[in-house]
Amino acid sequence: MAAAGRLSFSNITALAPMVRVGTLPMRLLALDYGADVVYCEELIDIKMAKCQRVVNDVLETVDFVAPDERVMFRTCEREKGRVVFQMGTADPERALVVARLVEPDVAAIDVNMGCPKEYSTKGGMGAALLSDPDKIEAILRKLVAGVSIPITCKIRILPSLDETVSLVQRIEQTGVAAVAVHGRLKDERPRHPLHLDYIQAAAGAVSIPVIANGGSLDLVKTNKDIEDFRRTSGASSVMLARAAMWNASVFRAGGPLPLETVMEDYLKHAIRYNNHAFNTKYCLCQMLRDKVESPLGRRVQAAQTSAEISEALGLQEFYQQTQDKLQARRDAAHSGGAPERLVMDGDVTTMVVRFERREYPPHITPKMFLLEWSRKEKLQQPLYETVQRSQDRSFQSIVTVEGKRYRSTLWEKSKKFAEQAAAVVFLRVRGVPEGRIGEEDSGLVCKRKREGQPDRGAGEEDSNKRRVFEAQRETRSGKSQGVSV
Numbered sequence: 001m002a003a004a005g006r007l008s009f010s011n012i013t014a015l016a017p018m019v020r021v022g023t024l025p026m027r028l029l030a031l032d033y034g035a036d037v038v039y040c041e042e043l044i045d046i047k048m049a050k051c052q053r054v055v056n057d058v059l060e061t062v063d064f065v066a067p068d069e070r071v072m073f074r075t076c077e078r079e080k081g082r083v084v085f086q087m088g089t090a091d092p093e094r095a096l097v098v099a100r101l102v103e104p105d106v107a108a109i110d111v112n113m114g115c116p117k118e119y120s121t122k123g124g125m126g127a128a129l130l131s132d133p134d135k136i137e138a139i140l141r142k143l144v145a146g147v148s149i150p151i152t153c154k155i156r157i158l159p160s161l162d163e164t165v166s167l168v169q170r171i172e173q174t175g176v177a178a179v180a181v182h183g184r185l186k187d188e189r190p191r192h193p194l195h196l197d198y199i200q201a202a203a204g205a206v207s208i209p210v211i212a213n214g215g216s217l218d219l220v221k222t223n224k225d226i227e228d229f230r231r232t233s234g235a236s237s238v239m240l241a242r243a244a245m246w247n248a249s250v251f252r253a254g255g256p257l258p259l260e261t262v263m264e265d266y267l268k269h270a271i272r273y274n275n276h277a278f279n280t281k282y283c284l285c286q287m288l289r290d291k292v293e294s295p296l297g298r299r300v301q302a303a304q305t306s307a308e309i310s311e312a313l314g315l316q317e318f319y320q321q322t323q324d325k326l327q328a329r330r331d332a333a334h335s336g337g338a339p340e341r342l343v344m345d346g347d348v349t350t351m352v353v354r355f356e357r358r359e360y361p362p363h364i365t366p367k368m369f370l371l372e373w374s375r376k377e378k379l380q381q382p383l384y385e386t387v388q389r390s391q392d393r394s395f396q397s398i399v400t401v402e403g404k405r406y407r408s409t410l411w412e413k414s415k416k417f418a419e420q421a422a423a424v425v426f427l428r429v430r431g432v433p434e435g436r437i438g439e440e441d442s443g444l445v446c447k448r449k450r451e452g453q454p455d456r457g458a459g460e461e462d463s464n465k466r467r468v469f470e471a472q473r474e475t476r477s478g479k480s481q482g483v484s485v
């Protein structure tokens with residue numbers, strides 16, 4: 001499915017993007033039951049661009065956190081190769097900023113061009129893009145050129161077959177990996193019949209995978225129907241929204257599970273990943289559908305907190321055990337483990353990070369990785385400012401990258417180590433490789449150096465050292481600034 005690590009959209013079954021529904025617990029549930037690919041809910045570029053990437057060591061997630069502390073997007077290792085980040089955008093530049101922010105943590109990026117709801121169409125996003133093919137092209141080309149993971153988009157059909165085919169062909173020319181086609185017009189409602197012939201025409205007109213969508217109400221009720229939908233639509237792949245929202249076990253080749261089981265499985269993920277109670281309750285109510293007035297439905301509706309929802313479904317013991325585990329992790333983190341919670345200190349992004357030399361191969365340092373990354377991104381060299389405190393003569397550094405400042409909260413025995421720790425903070429916040437032993441080779445720093453062999457590597461070290469001396473300037477206050485690697 002994912003040749004050479006790159007997500008393929010051929011012959012896959014996907015969980016469709018769904019606002020409020022497509023958060024982490026639902027995506028994991030869909031994967032559990034057999035979905036190949038899972039889309040997150042549409043997230044708007046302007047909001048995402050303001051988010052900080054935070055490694056949450058207690059939940060073992062990566063969180064994208066808004067300035068008001070709301071977690072806009074939470075993801076985890078389990079879905080890393082399968083999750084598609086869907087973006088709402090009408091601006092190529094901003095789309096690229098967001099794409100680069102999430103790129104290290106997701107498998108692909110999708111642009112929403114089909115949502116007719118006001119929150120999406122305002123500002124020219126979602127289905128509004130369908131009447132601006134030049135904008136569609138500009139956004140997709142920018143993303144395809146600017147990130148290394150696959151780019152896709154999801155459209156609705158246009159009023160005629162010819163227009164739809166032309167649009168899909170134009171989209172293919174941008175270099176996207178796939179296009180999802182929801183076989184309804186912009187103004188049609190989900191209850192309206194699907195235009196299967198439009199999906200067939202689109203699928204026949206391009207060589208990239210077309211993902212058929214829109215069959216939940218009348219075509220796809222069971223797992224077997226997915227294959228029929230794929231075949232009759234002529235598309236390579238299928239994407240399900242409502243059928244999955246109502247009962248995600250539709251992805252199970254072994255047949256559907258009772259709703260109560262699905263709700264419990266969902267809730268376990270929600271508890272494990274500390275999902276917001278309102279969101280959990282919303283999703284459970286969508287699953288209940290006409291059973292919201294049943295005794296179980298009433299209990300779920302009455303619940304206000306995650307603990308109460310757990311009780312409503314008889315999962316109070318699981319809830320308590322999970323809370324205990326998470327609390328133990330929090331305690332371990334606070335008592336000298338390796339917490340990596342990001343905290344803003346004024347305008348400085350801080351993390352509790354100690355630079356451990358033994359974690360890196362000889363000749364390799366996080367500062368090298370940061371410098372190489374900055375060069376690759378065509379940014380100014382990172383700037384280090386170090387202070388020494390008088391009581392124990394230890395050091396702390398701030399590194400400035402792209403105008404933003406990062407430092408570890410820990411003090412180090414040497415200036416060199418303090419700078420390395422600051423570099424680590426930046427690299428971890430941004431999800432950029434730092435050169436640690438065991439880390440996947442990013443190719444950022446030359447291989448010979450990683451293996452600790454001298455020759456050209458040693459020469460680079462020398463020239464790096466020269467740069468240190470050229471760049472270091474002692475300030476009157478005892479602060480020093482410098483660039484070294």
Ligand SMILES: Cc1cc2nc3c(=O)[nH]c(=O)nc-3n(C[C@H](O)[C@H](O)[C@H](O)COP(=O)(O)O)c2cc1C
Nearest residue numbers: 016017018019041042112182214215216240241242
């Ligand atoms: C609750 C809900 C939320 C949705 N949110 C999104 C969204 O964020 N992005 C998007 O492209 N489509 C969204 N859609 C549309 C679905 O992805 C899909 O195109 C539509 O429901 C038709 O597919 P289906 O017949 O399988 O339900 C949403 C649909 C539902 C029911």
